[in-house]
Amino acid sequence: MPERKIRVLVAKPGLDGHDRGAKVVARALRDAGMEVIYTGLRQTPDMIVESALQEDVDVVGLSILSGAHMALLPIIAQKLKEADMAHVLIVAGGIIPDEDIAALKEAGIDAVFNPGTPTQEIVNFITTHVATE
Amino acid sequence: MTLAEQVLQNRRRAIARLITYIENEHPAAQAELATLFPHTGRAHLVGVTGAPGTGKSSLVNELAKGIRATGKTVAIIAVDPTSPFSGGAILGDRIRMRELAGDRGVFIRSMASRGSLGGLARGVYDAINVFDAAGFDMVLIETVGVGQGEVDIARTAHTVLVVEAPGLGDDIQAIKAGILEIADIFVVNKADKPGANKTAAALRAMLDLGNPTGGQMLHHGVLLSVAATPPSPAPPSDWDYPILKTTATAGDGVDTLIETIFRHHHHLTQSGKLADRNRARLAADLENRLQTELLRRLLARTPNGTLSEIIGKLVKRTLSPYNAVHLLLEE
Ligand code: B12
Ligand SMILES: Nc1nc2c(ncn2[C@@H]2O[C@H](COP(=O)(O)OP(=O)(O)OP(=O)(O)O)[C@@H](O)[C@H]2O)c(=O)[nH]1
Ligand SMILES: [Mg+2]
Numbered sequence: 001m002p003e004r005k006i007r008v009l010v011a012k013p014g015l016d017g018h019d020r021g022a023k024v025v026a027r028a029l030r031d032a033g034m035e036v037i038y039t040g041l042r043q044t045p046d047m048i049v050e051s052a053l054q055e056d057v058d059v060v061g062l063s064i065l066s067g068a069h070m071a072l073l074p075i076i077a078q079k080l081k082e083a084d085m086a087h088v089l090i091v092a093g094g095i096i097p098d099e100d101i102a103a104l105k106e107a108g109i110d111a112v113f114n115p116g117t118p119t120q121e122i123v124n125f126i127t128t129h130v131a132t133e
Numbered sequence: 134m135t136l137a138e139q140v141l142q143n144r145r146r147a148i149a150r151l152i153t154y155i156e157n158e159h160p161a162a163q164a165e166l167a168t169l170f171p172h173t174g175r176a177h178l179v180g181v182t183g184a185p186g187t188g189k190s191s192l193v194n195e196l197a198k199g200i201r202a203t204g205k206t207v208a209i210i211a212v213d214p215t216s217p218f219s220g221g222a223i224l225g226d227r228i229r230m231r232e233l234a235g236d237r238g239v240f241i242r243s244m245a246s247r248g249s250l251g252g253l254a255r256g257v258y259d260a261i262n263v264f265d266a267a268g269f270d271m272v273l274i275e276t277v278g279v280g281q282g283e284v285d286i287a288r289t290a291h292t293v294l295v296v297e298a299p300g301l302g303d304d305i306q307a308i309k310a311g312i313l314e315i316a317d318i319f320v321v322n323k324a325d326k327p328g329a330n331k332t333a334a335a336l337r338a339m340l341d342l343g344n345p346t347g348g349q350m351l352h353h354g355v356l357l358s359v360a361a362t363p364p365s366p367a368p369p370s371d372w373d374y375p376i377l378k379t380t381a382t383a384g385d386g387v388d389t390l391i392e393t394i395f396r397h398h399h400h401l402t403q404s405g406k407l408a409d410r411n412r413a414r415l416a417a418d419l420e421n422r423l424q425t426e427l428l429r430r431l432l433a434r435t436p437n438g439t440l441s442e443i444i445g446k447l448v449k450r451t452l453s454p455y456n457a458v459h460l461l462l463e464e
Binding site for chain 1: 145146149150152153156157215216218219220221222223224225227228231234235240241242243245247
């Protein structure tokens with residue numbers, strides 16, 4: 001009877017304090033009917049993976065504007081896999097140069113959204129890519 | 134291995150998955166929960182409620198840290214409201230609980246209210262059973278920021294904390310709130326702010342005026358009157374309804390609060406009220422389930438179109454709601 005809700009963890013790995021983008025995305029996903037667990041700033045890869053596990057999310061969304069994406073995002077993808085959460089969709093946004101995107105996808109990040117992306121595009125990507133049971 | 138078997142071994146992935154099944158009313162959930170049920174009834178269930186922004190999550194964070202220091206394990210269920218417009222939700226309570234990360238003796242689950250109006254989510258009761266069966270010693274349940282009527286937590290927890298904070302409008306406003314009647318322990322949080330003593334004093338005056346209900350939630354249902362012992366006028370309560378001041382952001386007053394929570398549990402056990410509360414919560418839960426299931430069955434056997442036909446007649450006033458009920462039941 002109840003529809004299955006898409007659950008998304010939105011987290012900011014690393015040390016930068018730019019949280020506007022993460023909040024804008026969190027709100028857009030809520031307005032699209034998703035349940036967004038917002039964990040806030042300065043999350044370590046282990047914190048993100050443990051939250052994703054406890055919350056049993058379908059999607060992990062990472063916002064990073066510090067320039068440390070190559071150091072942090074692949075580790076998070078790797079640890080999610082090790083925690084038996086390979087099925088989780090991983091999306092990222094923030095300041096990520098185009099030349100890094102291929103390597104990130106190789107490392108298991110499913111999509112990267114740069115500044116100026118309309119939030120509807122993010123919503124569409126998630127709704128079409130979340131594995132429904 | 135079934136999910137229930139894994140939950141009994143405290144496997145975190147299985148705990149998380151079963152709670153998702155509960156939230157989505159997945160067809161497999163009921164059988165798993167039925168397997169777990171004999172293993173429940175051990176955890177101390179502590180509710181944390183109060184107006185939005187009073188510091189419930191910050192306090193839950195401090196409580197969990199302090200209770201972990203005593204060696205007990207803690208599960209946390211944090212409920213935030215679902216947007217009535219989109220059906221989505223932003224669940225932000227974890228922001229205040231980052232210090233609990235990395236401790237395997239803590240498990241935090243955020244839940245959206247999904248249309249429940251009582252301050253909790255429909256799945257909370259079953260999620261509690263999952264944590265209870267998994268062996269957590271205490272389950273802390275943070276309700277949505279509530280106003281006056283959202284008192285489901287009183288039917289759900291053994292010990293209810295009502296959190297107030299100074300400077301939330303005038304004191305009378307804070308105090309006429311119906312949630313005061315469900316408190317076992319009052320917390321005036323943000324004691325670092327001016328007005329905390331005034332809020333505490335106003336609460337004290339309020340309590341001295343009215344006799345608290347002794348924690349017996351009166352439920353407008355039939356089942357609860359099937360009490361273990363004939364209902365007698367509530368005996369003079371020997372619980373003192375403490376009012377405690379805390380500053381959650383600095384951890385001040387939290388040790389005393391934790392001692393008081395344990396003291397309340399001891400009081401419930403010694404006085405026999407724990408058994409009463411457990412009986413009452415099982416009865417309330419059974420009643421809820423019956424309501425849902427009876428309605429579901431009735432609607433399932435009502436022929437297509439009948440319902441909208443009846444509603445059409447109600448609109449035209451050619452049928453009364455009273456007769457409509459009989460019509461549907463006797464169809
Ligand atoms: C506003 C801003 C600030 C504000 C931040 C306020 C806040 N609370 O967020 C303030 C003034 C505090 C600030 C400070 C700093 N900033 Co600044 N800041 C910006 C600025 C101008 C805009 C960022 C923004 O909010 N954009 C609006 C949001 C909506 O866009 P967005 O975050 O990009 O999000 C979109 C997408 O990226 C994507 N997205 C983002 N997150 C996510 C998450 C998910 C899950 C998904 C799916 C998508 C997604 O979707 C969004 C919608 O399209 C950028 C420049 C720029 N044009 O981006 C610099 C910028 C990010 N800042 C920068 C710097 C260097 C700093 C400082 C270090 C400056 C200093 N020397 O002090 C400090 C550091 C502060 C700190 N503690 O970390 C640099 C970063 C350089 C880098 N990474 O290589 C930038 C790029 C400016 C520049 N060109 O140099 N900054
Ligand atoms: N000064 C002060 N601020 C506090 C205290 N406790 C919490 N806060 C702040 O109050 C704000 C709300 O705290 P939360 O813990 O999120 O409150 P909440 O009751 O869980 O809020 P909702 O879940 O949204 O209803 C945050 O900015 C906290 O930092 C305190 O003891 N003193
Ligand atoms: Mg909260």
